[in-house]
Amino acid sequence: EAGVAQSPRYKIIEKRQSVAFWCNPISGHATLYWYQQILGQGPKLLIQFQNNGVVDDSQLPKDRFSAERLKGVDSTLKIQPAKLEDSAVYLCASSIASLGKLFFGSGTQLSVL
Amino acid sequence: QKEVEQDPGPLSVPEGAIVSLNCTYSNSAFQYFMWYRQYSRKGPELLMYTYSSGNKEDGRFTAQVDKSSKYISLFIRDSQPSDSATYLCAMSVDSSASKIIFGSGTRLSIRP
Numbered sequence: 287e288a289g290v291a292q293s294p295r296y297k298i299i300e301k302r303q304s305v306a307f308w309c310n311p312i313s314g315h316a317t318l319y320w321y322q323q324i325l326g327q328g329p330k331l332l333i334q335f336q337n338n339g340v341v342d343d344s345q346l347p348k349d350r351f352s353a354e355r356l357k358g359v360d361s362t363l364k365i366q367p368a369k370l371e372d373s374a375v376y377l378c379a380s381s382i383a384s385l386g387k388l389f390f391g392s393g394t395q396l397s398v399l
Numbered sequence: 400q401k402e403v404e405q406d407p408g409p410l411s412v413p414e415g416a417i418v419s420l421n422c423t424y425s426n427s428a429f430q431y432f433m434w435y436r437q438y439s440r441k442g443p444e445l446l447m448y449t450y451s452s453g454n455k456e457d458g459r460f461t462a463q464v465d466k467s468s469k470y471i472s473l474f475i476r477d478s479q480p481s482d483s484a485t486y487l488c489a490m491s492v493d494s495s496a497s498k499i500i501f502g503s504g505t506r507l508s509i510r511p
Contacts, residue, residue: 328501
């Protein structure tokens, strides 16, 4: 079974630039999550999709972050404009339903200079 | 005060030792408790998933939950160098994955 795919693996940008991350979940997983993991901290949920609808985006900084999941499969997370404090690993996860076991991708490590 | 507290380590033990990893929490409503393992430059991987109090064993891993003390533990027996990773505890009030609160992780190193 193929895992959660994410790209790019690393990204370095300057503050105020924009950046986008891509995620392809495990086939058949209806629920998709984006997490932010700052160095030395646990993952923090940014947004949850159920198919292509948003279930929870209460912790997404909507003035600069946006996400979409077209056709209920792939998802893109965008930051525009980036700030220094956005430096983190952005993890995508999926699950069969909104319950139980999360499967994580390897993440995108973002450095904002 | 954070909802979930976890000693960041690093913790270094010799191969074959028994490892004890712990978390404390403040929200008495937590019912579901998890341990994730995260290798360097990888995403977290679920190791153990328990509901309410008690013990759960899976191979060399044992998870313990003591709700009266708001304390959970993960024991690793016969530790191997391949167990070297960051271990994250996580918990939630209900079984909804979106409500999971993660600890900050403990870095574990097993010396050959």
